Amino acid sequence: MPHHILIAEDSPSQRQLLAKLCRRLPGVEVHEASDGRWALQLAQQITQLDLVITDVNMPGMDGIALVQAMSRLVTLPALMFLSGDVPELLSGCTRAAEELGFSHVGHCAKPVDPNELLAQLRLMLERQTGGTGPEIHITLADIMSGLAHNQFCAYYQPIFDQYSRQAVQLEALARWQHPAHGLLGPQFFIGRLEHDDAIMLLTRRMVQTSLDLLDRQPWTRGLRVSLNLSRSLLHDGDFFDWLLQEMETRRIEPSRIVLEITETLAFNNLGNTLASLLRMRMRGFELSLDDYGTGHTTLEHVRDLPLTELKLDRTLIHDIHRDRRSWSILKATVDMGRQLGLRMVAEGVQNPDDFTYLRKHYPDLLLQGYYLAMPAPANELRQRLRWMADGADSASA
Template identity: 35%
Template sequence: MTAIPAEDSSVPTPGGYRSVLVVDDSAVQRAHAAQLCRDLGIELIYEACNGLEALDLLALLVLPPSLLVVDLEMPGMDGIEFIEQLHRRRVGFPVLIVSSREQILLDSVCTLGVELGLPMVATLRKPLTLERLRETLHSALPVRSTQARPVLPRVSASDLDSALRQGLLQVHYQPKVDIRSGLLRGVEALARWTHPELGPIAPDQFIPLAEREGLIGPLTIAVTEQALAQAAAWRSHGLSVSLAINLSPKLLECQDLVEQVTDRVATHGLEHHQIVMEITESSLSTRLGVALTRLTRLRLRGFGLSIDDYGTGFSSMQQLARIPFTELKIDRSFVCGAQQRPHLQVILRSALEMCRQLGLVSVAEGIETLEDWRLLQTLGCDIGQGWLIGRPMPGEALYAWVRQHRERLPELRAH
């Protein structure tokens, strides 16, 4: 194990990394990676020939590395075992995987690291080049697991019921845009709740609570009323967009669901075709006959039907064959980072081709980078949604977003 100081510490380092530990059993590959790091201006470079040696070194260092460059195939302790040991020892240094193995294996190791809570930077296939290393360290931010969540505030059914009665739940709207032209096509209505004492309550906390405690009906009605009123206000100002509303599986058992939705849309002077009801595919796994009755009646009246989070369940194809969906939303797990993951591109291409063959509108959610946006353009996706385009926002903020978004259209439009 050795530490090699950089020759010139004045060179700016990509990504802000000032020290690196290279873990590789090949002395030639290790020296090559170390030299590239020196060329990038990294001040301090450590080396280890396998995972065991790297762990021993990390335990001794006074100045720990800010980045680990790790090979996979090594004697004694391979790269995967090394990542597991980092997790067990609660060592949270950013990790860059560098290996000559196939990309799908590298991506799986990266996913493993994220699931274990490690900040995974990226994966690179050997031979490593200066340009690819510089670009990766400049652009790739460490990805951490979404499973490690902060302690959530404790809210009760009575808290939520009181919030609904007082009209404290608000609706935010996330834009959905045409991927070829960049033009606004619609928005998705998303419930938001700020508790007067506890602050913001996450939707994945209060929506399951509403479903468990029989409050999902009042919650959906509150969201729908606000969203329809906002859509009517937009239209009165010349902004006509489609409106996607999430429909809880619990509501599919409501006998007068179709009449309630129809009446509320008519009250606000909107057209049925402007409204898209989003249903997660997992919600259709039980009592299909009841769900099918409600959904086919909604479709018969002209409402759009979207299968949400497509690809996260086990019965996607079967549901598409049974229910008259008009739109398919591809889950963010197949979209985010797809430009760097060839096997995700295969899945995306397959889903989009199926949409074309079935005459469905394809919607990709979770678009965060321009690279993934360009990939979706190339593959022929119809609609895009994600932080690259816009985060969920209050209804009145959409006007300003539209004005600012116009300035981005030349960048977003297909070449």
């Protein structure tokens, strides 16, 4: 099945250029509309719409109104905003779309850089569809069968120190090697497992696989591994005791494990959350606040949690090289982290311009993103522990 891309652009020449670019992507079918109303009609008619590229400022129904109307669709596509206006407008559109429920949202300033736009579109389609054909229906029974047949595995994305240009940390990411659909990302199974209180089964598998990696591979010496904690596991004392036992069996120090929680998770039922985190920190685990910048965390909240790490969300990092409003936000956030003595990770480093900006202005940040290294299985990881030279190194020269 092809990936369906819808372009909403009132300029015929721009629309033609975008359509031509999109058709360079494999397996796509492109639909074109000259205004928001026509685009909405097409969006309602296309059975499986994967990606919408829309100009923000169009006569009649503009791109923002189009996205508001599309938020009522049964299945929401990925979104790419385009605009020649100030960068702050694009950033605001992205945040508004995310609040409306769109999971995969990007933006690109006009005039577009064809290579940058194509790279973003490829990534968005991969995330939207999991790298597979668009129509995939997964049940809890399918997931449980996959777990029973050892179809789930861990991929790892390196996190780099800028001074040494070496990986110092690996984030463990769950993948499903589905017998019919190929490699599936977490959007196909994490939500269902959490909803049905079955996330423990997958988390234990990820923990054991990651601890075995640290225990059995000499080249992992000195590396930390980040593991994501779900809401149910954060308050599960039995899971914490089991984790300690697994580490003691392999003689792995707790300081090599980074337990990641999201902003939303951290401040739901704050008393119990704080008690759980204090217990983990007492035993020597590293604690990270993930996706920082997407919620409503205050300085007081961050101060009260026993954190060792702050992960700056990709929405703060994307297009940081030209988004002047984000410059002030990022500076304030980094200054706060430094004052609290926190290690900080910039997530979502996807292009050479953002990479170069961070190298110049924030050399103490750890960096993570597709521009530096893609997630990989353990057997391909060793050669990725130094950031992918030519691209990254030449960009910082």
